[in-house]
Amino acid sequence: MARVVFAPGLRRFTGGAESVEIEARDVRELLGALYRRWPELESRLAEGTAIAVDGEVIPNGEALFEPLRPDTEVHFLPQIGGG
Amino acid sequence: MSERKFRQVGTRPIRHDGLDKVTGRAQFGADFSLPGMLWGKVLRSPHAHARIRSIDVSAALALPGVHAVITGRDFPEVAAESAAGGEGATDFRDLALNVMARDKALYHGHPVAAVAATSVRIAEEACKKIAVDYEVLTPVLSLDQALAKDAPILHERMRASGDEPLPEGPTNLASRREMGRGDVAAGFAAADAVVEREFRTPMVHQGYIEPHAVLARTGEDGRAVVYCCTQGPFMVRAFSAKVLGVATDTIKVVPTEIGGGFGGKTTVYLEPLAILLSRKSGRPVKMVMTREEVFRATGPTSGTHIRVKMGAKRDGTLTAAEAVLVYEAGAFKGSPVGAAMMTVFAPYKLANVRIEGWDVVVNKPKVAAYRAPGAPMAALATETVMDELARKLGQDPIDFRLVNAAHEGVQATYGPKFRAIGFVESLRAAKAHPHYRAPLGANQGRGVACGFWFNAGLSSSANVSINEDGSAVVMSGCPDIGGSRASLALMAAEELGIPVEQVRPVVVDTESIGFNDLTGGSRVTFATGMAVIEAARDVVNQLRARAAKTWEVELDAVAWNEGRAVAVNGAEGKHEPLTLRQLAARAAATGGPISGRASLTARGAGPGFATHLCDVEVDRETGAVKVLRYTAVQDAGRAVHPSYVEGQMQGGVAQGIGWALNEEYVYDARGAMENPGFLDYRVPVASDLPMIDTVIVEVPNPMHPYGVRGVGETPIVPPLAAVANAVERAAGVEIRELPISPPKLLALIEGAR
Numbered sequence: 001m002a003r004v005v006f007a008p009g010l011r012r013f014t015g016g017a018e019s020v021e022i023e024a025r026d027v028r029e030l031l032g033a034l035y036r037r038w039p040e041l042e043s044r045l046a047e048g049t050a051i052a053v054d055g056e057v058i059p060n061g062e063a064l065f066e067p068l069r070p071d072t073e074v075h076f077l078p079q080i081g082g083g
Numbered sequence: 084m085s086e087r088k089f090r091q092v093g094t095r096p097i098r099h100d101g102l103d104k105v106t107g108r109a110q111f112g113a114d115f116s117l118p119g120m121l122w123g124k125v126l127r128s129p130h131a132h133a134r135i136r137s138i139d140v141s142a143a144l145a146l147p148g149v150h151a152v153i154t155g156r157d158f159p160e161v162a163a164e165s166a167a168g169g170e171g172a173t174d175f176r177d178l179a180l181n182v183m184a185r186d187k188a189l190y191h192g193h194p195v196a197a198v199a200a201t202s203v204r205i206a207e208e209a210c211k212k213i214a215v216d217y218e219v220l221t222p223v224l225s226l227d228q229a230l231a232k233d234a235p236i237l238h239e240r241m242r243a244s245g246d247e248p249l250p251e252g253p254t255n256l257a258s259r260r261e262m263g264r265g266d267v268a269a270g271f272a273a274a275d276a277v278v279e280r281e282f283r284t285p286m287v288h289q290g291y292i293e294p295h296a297v298l299a300r301t302g303e304d305g306r307a308v309v310y311c312c313t314q315g316p317f318m319v320r321a322f323s324a325k326v327l328g329v330a331t332d333t334i335k336v337v338p339t340e341i342g343g344g345f346g347g348k349t350t351v352y353l354e355p356l357a358i359l360l361s362r363k364s365g366r367p368v369k370m371v372m373t374r375e376e377v378f379r380a381t382g383p384t385s386g387t388h389i390r391v392k393m394g395a396k397r398d399g400t401l402t403a404a405e406a407v408l409v410y411e412a413g414a415f416k417g418s419p420v421g422a423a424m425m426t427v428f429a430p431y432k433l434a435n436v437r438i439e440g441w442d443v444v445v446n447k448p449k450v451a452a453y454r455a456p457g458a459p460m461a462a463l464a465t466e467t468v469m470d471e472l473a474r475k476l477g478q479d480p481i482d483f484r485l486v487n488a489a490h491e492g493v494q495a496t497y498g499p500k501f502r503a504i505g506f507v508e509s510l511r512a513a514k515a516h517p518h519y520r521a522p523l524g525a526n527q528g529r530g531v532a533c534g535f536w537f538n539a540g541l542s543s544s545a546n547v548s549i550n551e552d553g554s555a556v557v558m559s560g561c562p563d564i565g566g567s568r569a570s571l572a573l574m575a576a577e578e579l580g581i582p583v584e585q586v587r588p589v590v591v592d593t594e595s596i597g598f599n600d601l602t603g604g605s606r607v608t609f610a611t612g613m614a615v616i617e618a619a620r621d622v623v624n625q626l627r628a629r630a631a632k633t634w635e636v637e638l639d640a641v642a643w644n645e646g647r648a649v650a651v652n653g654a655e656g657k658h659e660p661l662t663l664r665q666l667a668a669r670a671a672a673t674g675g676p677i678s679g680r681a682s683l684t685a686r687g688a689g690p691g692f693a694t695h696l697c698d699v700e701v702d703r704e705t706g707a708v709k710v711l712r713y714t715a716v717q718d719a720g721r722a723v724h725p726s727y728v729e730g731q732m733q734g735g736v737a738q739g740i741g742w743a744l745n746e747e748y749v750y751d752a753r754g755a756m757e758n759p760g761f762l763d764y765r766v767p768v769a770s771d772l773p774m775i776d777t778v779i780v781e782v783p784n785p786m787h788p789y790g791v792r793g794v795g796e797t798p799i800v801p802p803l804a805a806v807a808n809a810v811e812r813a814a815g816v817e818i819r820e821l822p823i824s825p826p827k828l829l830a831l832i833e834g835a836r
Binding site (some may be wrong): 008009054073078080082 | 262349454455457
């Protein structure tokens, strides 16, 4: 089960949950499960968010097919750029 | 991986593009011309905040020699749509409005019209004849003004987004975000020493030497060819297409040589204007910014207001940290405050942390990326607070950082766990350096500061082709802003087993190679390098197959060794090795020309860490600061071309010293920048700086075939704090504001007397 950790700003969408464990093969399945559970999370995560999958920070739209291992940890982060 | 013996990687050949650059033959953005070419100029708003009631271009159009005039009305409505760009997400509606104002001018210098004429003089004259009727509004020139109750509002439709609490209704606060973990209050309660400080840093510019320049030619079929100096030709193609409402494939972008970018050339300014002027006039149109235009109307980085509070136990262990980061975005939302939030405490192990980030619009140019966007100002705050904590606890500043330094397996303050990183190694190397033990004289001080940057991967394509004489060409779509031609050629040479001088690296246009994300995020040597390695391995496999065909053996009976196919796996000694040159000469007979390609999205960009040492001397009579000695230590993973890694480190330090001591946008009360030139906007010159010593630490990145990490951005993160800490120790004052210019420092010294 992948463990998803929510930053404080996201917890109002998750009923205060700081983390949740989700059975998913990849990020697409994981997001689907999260949005079914907390529909308001979808529009919030669409706002310039990146996803960290086991430390790899990936722009949200590019992470959909990222595979998840049973002990994967997922974080949602602000999207960043570089100079 | 770490056991691999490299023959080319790690050497210091002369860069392939070096001779053309030092002899003046290299062609930069402004060097291109076409027959029948017109010159474009931009009419810019003389007001920082004004409603545009009407624009009358008839007098300008009537001027002999004028072929086209465009205003906001010539552009299509662009829908709000977010896409990844140099500074994180780019909103195309905002981008379109920044390129050409419609109803409102939002900063002094905001384009309101553009002209194409037969000469620059006529184009300038025509601009003067354009009548714009403005309703001048009160400009918002600081974060405090922007967030004040009843502040003038830049965008009536903008509402704050992000994490509650948020203001209701129109606001200049674009977003507010929070991150963190643990119990910060309990952490501070457990601390033996707590330091809290506020900092203000001004808007500063990247200061690239080459102004923005473009030449666009639009044909009768509507297709445009654009020559421009940019960090991202594919970005120029996509962004220009969005702004103009045309299909991406109607624009071809040819990147010219680039005279510096540092993040500032990761968006578009002139390109859509030149394309539109060319389309309207039917002639090629060239536009070159003046230095003044570069300062007033391209993207600097944010001015900031930062509060940082940190606590530690007597043994040096950090117990809690808190930061509020308020960043100017300029005229449109999108400051690098998100990256600032993630980097502000990233070097340290912290169980209890709370970080708040505010993105605020003001009537100044929209910020663009600048080397590790957002991180240097955040590090200024953290690293000066760390230094004061070390002093309070009576600890050596490097030892104090070593107690708290992040390492592999540590949960970063922004969430995920670090893989192999070289922060501890950089601290140890700095402590062992003779610089750290060198004696200091009167009025001299030594500052220590550290820095972190993520580095990026993103998408890259590369081609490697073999010439008939056995030499090779490496094609990339990423403009070379930091020596990447040399590093890409070295990696190809390493795989092919031939001298790097026999590899020609070239940067090609958007129709000659697969998609590439822009040159930024310190990603090219890492990510495009990965594509080059993969493409070169593709070539090597083809070469092995050609040898197998020649020898009539199976593929696994051929190995590639030092540029030659050799027989192995039972075939040893039965066939004379075939060199790359021999195989290339026979290519037509064995299957045709040999080329390899690779396109990938690179994962595993290893974060970069640095530790810097800075010695300064303070003149207590004038407030002047002289940097006496500077040593930069950085983990490069694997230095492919050490000279260019060192060059990146030295360049980052030089820019950081300028940011710390001199550079700032100075505005008058109307919102006009008062110092838009290098005489008054003082970047450091050679005589201002000592030799900047460098130490490359190599903790290989396990996610790259050679262990490479990006190196271009990390070195600008520590210098602001390294200089500030040195000045604090030299002068016995507390730095809360940049730049540490003579009048400001003198006031602090006199205040402390």
